[in-house]
Structures are given as C-alpha cells and as structure tokens.
Amino acid sequence: MNEEQHIVSGFDRDLEAIQAKVMKMGGLVEAAILDASKSLKNRDEELAEQVRNADQAIDELEDQINADCAQVLALRAPTAVDLRVVLSVMKIAANLERIGDYAKNMAKRTSVLVHMTPVEGARGGLRRMAREVQLMLKDVLDAYIQRDAELARDVLERDRDIDQMYNALFREFLTFMMEDPRYISPCMHLHFIAKNTERMGDHVTSIAEQVIYLVTGQMPEDTRPKATRIEAE
Amino acid sequence: MNEEQHIVSGFDRDLEAIQAKVMKMGGLVEAAILDASKSLKNRDEELAEQVRNADQAIDELEDQINADCAQVLALRAPTAVDLRVVLSVMKIAANLERIGDYAKNMAKRTSVLVHMTPVEGARGGLRRMAREVQLMLKDVLDAYIQRDAELARDVLERDRDIDQMYNALFREFLTFMMEDPRYISPCMHLHFIAKNTERMGDHVTSIAEQVIYLVTGQMPEDTRPKATRIEAE
Numbered sequence: 001m002n003e004e005q006h007i008v009s010g011f012d013r014d015l016e017a018i019q020a021k022v023m024k025m026g027g028l029v030e031a032a033i034l035d036a037s038k039s040l041k042n043r044d045e046e047l048a049e050q051v052r053n054a055d056q057a058i059d060e061l062e063d064q065i066n067a068d069c070a071q072v073l074a075l076r077a078p079t080a081v082d083l084r085v086v087l088s089v090m091k092i093a094a095n096l097e098r099i100g101d102y103a104k105n106m107a108k109r110t111s112v113l114v115h116m117t118p119v120e121g122a123r124g125g126l127r128r129m130a131r132e133v134q135l136m137l138k139d140v141l142d143a144y145i146q147r148d149a150e151l152a153r154d155v156l157e158r159d160r161d162i163d164q165m166y167n168a169l170f171r172e173f174l175t176f177m178m179e180d181p182r183y184i185s186p187c188m189h190l191h192f193i194a195k196n197t198e199r200m201g202d203h204v205t206s207i208a209e210q211v212i213y214l215v216t217g218q219m220p221e222d223t224r225p226k227a228t229r230i231e232a233e
Numbered sequence: 234m235n236e237e238q239h240i241v242s243g244f245d246r247d248l249e250a251i252q253a254k255v256m257k258m259g260g261l262v263e264a265a266i267l268d269a270s271k272s273l274k275n276r277d278e279e280l281a282e283q284v285r286n287a288d289q290a291i292d293e294l295e296d297q298i299n300a301d302c303a304q305v306l307a308l309r310a311p312t313a314v315d316l317r318v319v320l321s322v323m324k325i326a327a328n329l330e331r332i333g334d335y336a337k338n339m340a341k342r343t344s345v346l347v348h349m350t351p352v353e354g355a356r357g358g359l360r361r362m363a364r365e366v367q368l369m370l371k372d373v374l375d376a377y378i379q380r381d382a383e384l385a386r387d388v389l390e391r392d393r394d395i396d397q398m399y400n401a402l403f404r405e406f407l408t409f410m411m412e413d414p415r416y417i418s419p420c421m422h423l424h425f426i427a428k429n430t431e432r433m434g435d436h437v438t439s440i441a442e443q444v445i446y447l448v449t450g451q452m453p454e455d456t457r458p459k460a461t462r463i464e465a466e
Contacts (some may be wrong), residue, residue, distance in 0.1 A: 066320075070316060070317070070320060073306060073310075073316055073320075074311075074312040074313070074316050077306075077310035078307075079307040080307070083303060083306055083307050084303070087299075087303060087306075087323075090320075094327070174417065174418065174421070177410065177414075177417050178414050178417060181410075181411050184407065184410050184411060184417070185407065188407070188421075188424065191421065192428070195425070
C-alpha cells in the first residue's frame with residue numbers, strides 16, 4: 001500500500017464517520033417533523049414541549065459536523081471530488097438544522113394554539129403536508145447515501161406538490177378569517193406553520209440539489225430553489 | 234523570501250479578492266433592503282420590479298464566492314485561522330444571499346399589495362424596521378473587514394430592537410384585521426414582510442456571530458441565533 005492510498009482511505013474513514021452523524025441528524029429531524037405535526041393535530045402540549053427540547057441535539061450535531069469537516073479539511077486537504085463532498089456535507093447539515101428549527105417553531109406555535117379557538121379541518125391538511133415533507137427528507141437522505149441523482153430529482157419534482165398544498169391552505173385560512181374574527185389569531189399561527197412547512201420543503205430541495213451536484217458535478221438546470229421556491233407565495 | 238512566506242501571501246491575495254466580492258455582495262443586499270422597503274412605502278411597482286431583478290446578481294456573487302473558496306481550499310489547503318476565515322466567508326455569503334432573498338420577497342409582496350386596500354400607518358413601521366436592519370448589516374460588514382468583535386457584539390444587541398419592532402407590528406396588524414375584513418389579505422402580506430424583515434435581522438446576527446468567532450475563536454456565549462431568535466414570535 002503506497003502513501004497515496006493510505007491518505008485516501010484515511011479520508012474515507014473520516015468521511016464515513018461524518019456521514020453517520022449526518023444520517024443521525026436526519027433521523028432526528030424526521031422525527032421532529034412527525035412529532036411536531038402530531039402534537040399540532042392532537043393539540044398535545046406535552047409532545048410539543050418534547051419537540052422543542054429535542055432541537056438542541058440537532059443543533060449540537062450540526063456543530064459537531066462542522067467541526068469534523070473543518071478538521072478533515074485541515075488534516076487531509078482534500079481536493080476535487082473529495083473537497084466537493086466535504087463542502088456538500090456542511091451545506092446539507094445546515095439545511096437539516098434549519099428544517100429542525102422549523103419543526104421546533106411548529107411545536108412552539110402548537111403550544112400557543114392549544115389555548116385558542118380550535119380551527120376545525122385545517123390541521124389535517126397541515127399534517128398531510130408535514131408528512132409529505134418528511135417522506136421527501138427520508139428519500140433525499142437515501143439519495144445522498146446511495147449517490148442517486150435520479151431519486152434526488154424525484155424529490156425536486158415533489159416539492160411542487162408541497163407548494164400546491166401550501167397555496168390551498170393559504171386560501172382556506174383566509175376564508176376562515178373572513179368568516180369569524182375569532183379565527184384571525186389562530187389562523188395567523190396556522191398560516192405561519194404552513195409557510196414554514198413549505199420552507200422545510202425548500203430546504204429538502206436544497207439538499208436534493210447538493211446531491212445532484214455531488215453526483216453529476218453540476219447543479220440541476222432550471223432551479224435555484226432559494227431564489228424561486230422559497231418566496232413562491 | 235522563502236517558500237512559506239510565498240504561500241501565505243498567495244493565500245492572502247486570494248482571500249482579499251474573495252472579500253472584495255463579499256463586500257460587493259453586501260452593498261447590493263443593503264441596496265435591495267432599502268429599495269424594497271422604499272417601494273413598499275411608496276407603492277412603487279417599478280422599483281419593486283427592479284429589486285426582484287437585481288437579486289440575480291446577488292445569487293451569482295454567492296456562487297462565485299463559493300467557487301473561489303473551494304478553489305482556495307483545494308489549492309492552498311489552509312489550516313487553523315486561515316481555514317476558519319474561508320469557512321466563515323462561505324457562511325457569511327450564504328447569510329447575505331438569504332437576506333437578499335427576503336428583500337426580493339418584500340418586493341414581490343409589494344407588487345401584490347399595490348392592488349389591495351392600502352393599510353395606512355403600517356408601512357412606516359415596516360420601513361423603519363428595514364432601515365434598522367440595513368444599518369446593522371452595514372455595521373456587521375464593517376466589523377468583518379476590521380475584525381472588530383466589539384462592533385459585532387453591538388450588532389447582536391441591536392437585534393433585540395428588531396424583535397420588539399416586529400412584535401409591535403404583529404399586534405398592530407391583528408388589530409387592523411379584527412376591525413375590517415378588507416384588511417385581512419393585505420395584512421397577511423404585511424405580516425409576512427415584517428416577519429421576513431425580522432429574519433433578515435437574524436441573518437445579520439449570524440454574520441455578527443461569525444465575526445466574533447473569527448476574531449475570538451469562539452462563538453458568543455448566550456446565543457444560538459438560529460435556535461432562538463429566528464423563531465421568537
């Protein structure tokens with residue numbers, strides 16, 4: 001075994017350890033999305049509280065991943081594809097952290113909403129939307145591990161459904177608010193939850209783009225998600 | 234001049250070029266914030282359109298900065314402080330890009346709002362808030378260039394004012410909506426603008442934390458802005 005092979009496999013070992021942390025982080029974020037939307041659906045304050053507390057572990061994992069990546073950059077000085085992978089991992093971790101924040105925010109608003117007039121019918125739609133985002137996240141993490149650009153592209157496509165779900169909910173909330181002023185306050189919160197869930201979808205989309213970039217060496221053509229989707233009304 | 238000095242100064246030259254792009258990006262983002270809030274205040278659809286179009290240049294600068302940083306990492310293999318600077322620059326550029334997106338979003342909503350019932354009084358508060366965020370951004374970029382942790386800490390402090398301004402606007406919009414159902418739709422948009430402006434403040438805060446990290450080697454103690462402020466109601 002020559003020196004170069006030794007260096008390469010050292011990098012691979014480091015990367016594997018970092019990727020394990022990314023997967024762990026992804027699992028925690030998926031759970032946060034599901035639990036947050038469940039707490040909203042069932043008006044379960046205790047579960048909402050758990051989601052809020054669980055976010056710290058997600059944040060800490062991101063810090064660890066950043067520190068690990070910095071160390072790999074310093075010690076291994078990767079170039080070309082290896083460098084691209086390390087930079088992608090940092091971006092993916094940042095996206096996961098943001099999704100976790102949005103889940104935490106959903107839980108925080110749930111804690112407020114349980115003390116307000118219930119808006120019947122709206123919470124089911126929000127839960128379906130959150131469920132769909134969680135499935136997209138699951139798939140994009142699989143796509144990352146398997147370096148599967150096709151699956152990542154599929155996730156990109158599905159973000160359109162999320163946008164449509166958001167638009168439908170937006171109109172629904174407006175109708176509720178027009179009908180009865182008592183719905184205005186709760187609907188403001190529900191609307192933010194819908195918007196934040198849509199933003200989770202945008203961050204999943206960003207991860208999908210990172211995967212495509214990683215596998216193919218270039219970003220997918222027709223999108224810059226941050227510039228287009230995040231602000232789609 | 235020995236080889237090591239040569240390498241170091243090569244890194245410095247590269248970094249200087251990258252930092253120049255960050256400053257240019259910062260200037261464009263500052264202008265976007267000011268123009269977007271001006272277009273909102275004056276119901277100026279044309280200016281709003283300009284802001285929306287100008288966002289592409291901001292996005293492109295971020296792409297360039299990322300590519301330049303990747304190249305520096307690959308060619309110079311920086312370690313210790315130098316590595317920290319490069320990673321910070323990437324994070325700062327990402328934050329600037331997001332702030333630019335929020336400004337673009339404000340402009341997009343302005344284009345919708347000009348066709349709705351004007352909500353008198355609200356737009357002044359939004360403009361003051363945007364102006365304050367723009368000043369914070371200006372200061373944090375100065376703090377970055379001058380490696381001034383004190384100024385960065387001052388920016389951190391000022392983010393509380395932004396949060397207070399947001400909370401006051403939130404209550405104001407609720408009152409409008411309760412008073413007259415015709416205000417519901419425009420107030421939803423104004424509320425999102427307020428929230429997005431508050432989020433711009435969070436991203437300025439993230440930059441301030443990067444500056445503090447860069448100068449002192451550690452993150453400021455009492456905050457993880459993404460975990461706390463971004464979701465402050």
